[in-house]
Amino acid sequence: MxxxxxxxxxxxxxxxxxxxxxxxxxxxxxxxxxxxxxxxxxxxxxxxxxxxxxxxxxxxxxxxxxxxxxxxxxxxxxSIIDTTEEVNSAQLMKSATLNEANNKFISDDVNKALAQLSYEYYTPFIKYFEGYKYHEIADMLNIPIGTVKTRIHVARQSLKSNLKMYNQEFKKSNKIN
Known part of the structure; x- marks a missing residue:
């Protein structure tokens, strides 16, 4: 109370x-x-x-x-998916093939960036990514909540730095569209 x-x-x-x-x-x-x-x-x-x-x-x-x-x-x-635009099967096949290849490269790069994180940063970040709240992570790892927040922040910054090429590509693709 x-x-x-x-x-x-x-x-x-x-x-x-x-x-x-x-x-x-x-x-x-x-x-x-x-x-x-x-x-x-x-x-x-x-x-x-x-x-x-x-x-x-x-x-x-x-x-x-x-x-x-x-x-x-x-x-x-x-967020609502717009299904009004017609797409033919050839466009879907090409898009799916390109997406699969791109996603494989992105997934590999994300996994490499995660692997570069030390255990003390990796664990709280993954727990947070899985949907756990800060206080739950603090309880699980038996560390202060402030430490959890700091470690997640540092992990994000590290990932952001290691994956900045995708951020630049994202910005370019949004300017074109």
Whole structure:
């Protein structure tokens, strides 16, 4: 259960949280919802807050992660495959053949990049990729949640660096289309 002192401290940051939420949502109602959800999560996970650390930063992190997760969820819900364009069987065969070959090369490169990660970075990243939450990974590996976040971040940066050629190709292909 949350202590009253922390509850008051969280409530004291409500206006700053609302300003921060407006930067994300650009909408008053959505910002209010985001602030409310952030405060509820802060209360729910208050035992994870370490007294004497930056409460405002902790709240901002909760808000940012909540916004990102909600955004991802919304994007997935809105993604619809357009089946109105007719495609003949010759186009499908050519496309499937090219995709299979490209995917094989990409898959090999991704596996090589993953193999270059040390165990301490590989394991949390793979667990996160499999859908585990930060706190679940921390519990599994018996390490602090901050360490989990850092290791996942470092793994992402390493993979991004090792696979930057695909990012450049992706940018080029999107400019053409």
């Amino acid at each position: 949350i202590n009253n002192s922390l509850n008051y401290q969280i409530n004291d940051h409500k206006s700053a949280l609302k300003n921060f939420a407006m930067n994300f949502t650009q909408n008053i109602d959505d910002a209010d919802d985001l602030v409310q959800e952030t405060m509820l999560k802060a209360i729910r996970y208050s035992k994870l807050y370490q007294e004497g650390t930056n409460l405002k930063g902790w709240l901002y992190t909760i808000m940012r992660n909540t916004f990102i997760n909600d955004y991802r969820r919304t994007v997935k819900q809105r």
